[in-house]
Amino acid sequence: MKFTDVIQSADWKAEKHVPVISAPETVKAGEKFNVEVCVGKEIAHPNTTEHHIRWIKLYFKPDNGKFAYELGTYQFDAHGESAEGPNKGPVYSEPAVNAFIKLSASGTLLAAAYCNIHGLWESSKTITVQA
Amino acid sequence: MKFTDVIQSADWKAEKHVPVISAPETVKAGEKFNVEVCVGKEIAHPNTTEHHIRWIKLYFKPDNGKFAYELGTYQFDAHGESAEGPNKGPVYSEPAVNAFIKLSASGTLLAAAYCNIHGLWESSKTITVQA
Amino acid sequence: MKFTDVIQSADWKAEKHVPVISAPETVKAGEKFNVEVCVGKEIAHPNTTEHHIRWIKLYFKPDNGKFAYELGTYQFDAHGESAEGPNKGPVYSEPAVNAFIKLSASGTLLAAAYCNIHGLWESSKTITVQA
Amino acid sequence: MKFTDVIQSADWKAEKHVPVISAPETVKAGEKFNVEVCVGKEIAHPNTTEHHIRWIKLYFKPDNGKFAYELGTYQFDAHGESAEGPNKGPVYSEPAVNAFIKLSASGTLLAAAYCNIHGLWESSKTITVQA
Ligand SMILES: [Fe+3]
Ligand SMILES: [Fe+3]
Numbered sequence A, B, C, D: 001m002k003f004t005d006v007i008q009s010a011d012w013k014a015e016k017h018v019p020v021i022s023a024p025e026t027v028k029a030g031e032k033f034n035v036e037v038c039v040g041k042e043i044a045h046p047n048t049t050e051h052h053i054r055w056i057k058l059y060f061k062p063d064n065g066k067f068a069y070e071l072g073t074y075q076f077d078a079h080g081e082s083a084e085g086p087n088k089g090p091v092y093s094e095p096a097v098n099a100f101i102k103l104s105a106s107g108t109l110l111a112a113a114y115c116n117i118h119g120l121w122e123s124s125k126t127i128t129v130q131a
């Protein structure tokens, strides 16, 4: 078995688990830019003690390179857990983050997301770097 | 020895390692709001293969509770690493993130940050929740 | 507020949340040795979808150095979560791990552990390195 | 682009990046057992400030289920980093860990590992659970 057998993909407008990558089409080499990664952009995913998005990981695969680089790991750690019982706690982390990246080569951003009961999901987005 | 002996604090305007928490003074109970956590807001911290900020963790301690809840873990995983040698790689992650949180009680946000060669640093910010 | 206000400590034989560090008293410089970190060595901690140990982090503070180095982060990600409902899932991760470390200086190992409803706990253990 | 394009696999006896899963062929339902995951079992992988294994993640896909569950995330955080310069620091984390798991269904263990300059690698191992 391989990860390709368990990492799921779909249209994020129809399937609430798919991570959505929002980034510019084109950026300048070495200039900081913003990437938003989130789950549930169109259809909200549940955020309860029993069912929630644990993390999103963001990678970059340069066009002229063989390997993917890990850019960031964003964990969403609060889902209403509490000593008073599930979903009684005072805090929730939404499965979304804005990150800040610098690139010096064109390539593809890849995101993976993990739901604690529906497993792994992925998406990608190409990005062009101007010298 | 305890963590209090190794978690450092200072004024973030003078010391580049201190995590900075930017959040509203007051939020509405159950309404999503934005928290920015970053290192190097006033004085940039190096971001090289050999020296960089690895992560920021964000916690919340409710005024009426005994324990701190973990809200998020934000890892910055790319620092120019490459098979061509250190600092030759095509991608850097800046040590900053915007996260999205919901609270139902007043309390204190705490952030910890880790520099791979200068260790652990902390800061905090109170936040008031209106019913 | 500081982390010292929210990181709890106690005798691990009486308090089930305290991380226990098992390591040799003395090791040889540069020789790989084993460190076991766990929660619940004497009194088991619950491991349910609603209440569990999320992670243990292990640090090292050299006697002749100012900063703590992070050695490892060990996350326990499965607690019976399932689409069939909480505690119906097929897999549980116990809050224990054996790690492998090399040291070239004497100092103190520090561990932090996080319970999703009872917050942060710590412990430490000195270790002597022979040249 | 999909993760299948960037997660590499190979024979671990010939390729030093491939994670190796050591676990019993058969376990009893609900009984704690040990899983060792490591990189470099046959051919050691470098462990330097510039080139090292960052983490191994372990998953479980039940035969009778659709989704993969995350069991554990094991991060190796120390690679000789130091304020005195790269590879001058007092501590190294080896890319290996023994974890403790309970299963109630047969299935497949999957491991992913990340090298900071050679990207993502995977392997898997089936495991039978006896009632
Ligand atoms: Fe889900
Ligand atoms: Fe630093």
Ligand SMILES: [Fe+3]
Binding pocket: C017, C045, C051, C052, C115, C116, C117, C118
């Ligand atoms: Fe607890």
Ligand SMILES: [Fe+3]
Binding pocket: D017, D045, D051, D052, D115, D116, D117, D118
């Ligand atoms: Fe490598």
